[in-house]
Amino acid sequence: KQEVTQIPAALSVPEGENLVLNCSFTDSAIYNLQWFRQDPGKGLTSLLLIQSSQREQTSGRLNASLDKSSGRSTLYIAASQPGDSATYLCAVAKSGGSYIPTFGRGTSLIVHP
Amino acid sequence: DTAVSQTPKYLVTQMGNDKSIKCEQNLGHDTMYWYKQDSKKFLKIMFSYNNKELIINETVPNRFSPKSPDKAHLNLHINSLELGDSAVYFCASSPRGARYEQYFGPGTRLTVT
Numbered sequence: 160k161q162e163v164t165q166i167p168a169a170l171s172v173p174e175g176e177n178l179v180l181n182c183s184f185t186d187s188a189i190y191n192l193q194w195f196r197q198d199p200g201k202g203l204t205s206l207l208l209i210q211s212s213q214r215e216q217t218s219g220r221l222n223a224s225l226d227k228s229s230g231r232s233t234l235y236i237a238a239s240q241p242g243d244s245a246t247y248l249c250a251v252a253k254s255g256g257s258y259i260p261t262f263g264r265g266t267s268l269i270v271h272p
Numbered sequence: 273d274t275a276v277s278q279t280p281k282y283l284v285t286q287m288g289n290d291k292s293i294k295c296e297q298n299l300g301h302d303t304m305y306w307y308k309q310d311s312k313k314f315l316k317i318m319f320s321y322n323n324k325e326l327i328i329n330e331t332v333p334n335r336f337s338p339k340s341p342d343k344a345h346l347n348l349h350i351n352s353l354e355l356g357d358s359a360v361y362f363c364a365s366s367p368r369g370a371r372y373e374q375y376f377g378p379g380t381r382l383t384v385t
Contacts, residue, residue, distance in 0.1 A: 193373065193374065195376075200379075201378060201379070202276075202362055202376040202377050202378045202379050203315075203362070203364075203374075203376040204376070205373050205374060205375065205376075208372075208373045246313070248315065250315075250374075259317060259320075259328055259330070260317060260374070262314070262315040262316070264312070264313060264314055265313060
């Protein structure tokens with residue numbers, strides 16, 4: 160059974176810092192990994208989707224990497240801003256069959272001015 | 273235009289009642305999902321439909337019954353509501369299975385008293 164762990168559970172940083180969020184998974188037979196952000200009381204917004212054959216994806220100040228063999232992904236946020244404050248979730252889609260996604264419990268990020 | 277919409281946004285009801293949550297997507301996606309996010313913010317897939325056909329049913333009690341009248345709609349009906357059903361329910365869609373990027377609705381907060 161796939162287990163997804165996100166470390167740290169919470170993070171508070173001053174504005175302008177570069178930061179790294181971690182996601183690890185136990186079963187490397189994945190099809191893809193997706194990073195989301197969730198604002199309080201809102202739904203999830205997709206940030207980046209990395210297919211299992213890819214090593215990284217970039218969007219603006221965000222860069223996500225994937226090391227399937229070690230069961231790890233990192234989300235790098237450059238020059239953090241208060242608007243980045245949210246909960247960041249990673250979801251891993253199992254390969255084969257119905258591609259069932261398994262979510263981590265998220266990292267709650269606060270960027271203070 | 274809202275891509276994935278859910279109604280109602282809030283639902284407060286008593287134990288034993290039957291209620292429905294509606295979901296619609298205007299993205300032309302083939303696959304739709306229902307997720308449950310519990311009080312500890314853990315997000316878990318409940319159902320997935322592809323072109324109106326059920327493809328994932330993740331150990332959800334029989335009291336929960338999804339219905340897809342067409343590929344743009346996936347409704348969730350819950351019979352005999354229990355206190356433990358209180359959670360936020362999210363609908364999502366993707367072009368064709370979890371191998372593709374998922375788009376989430378804003379969520380329905382269900383409170384059972």
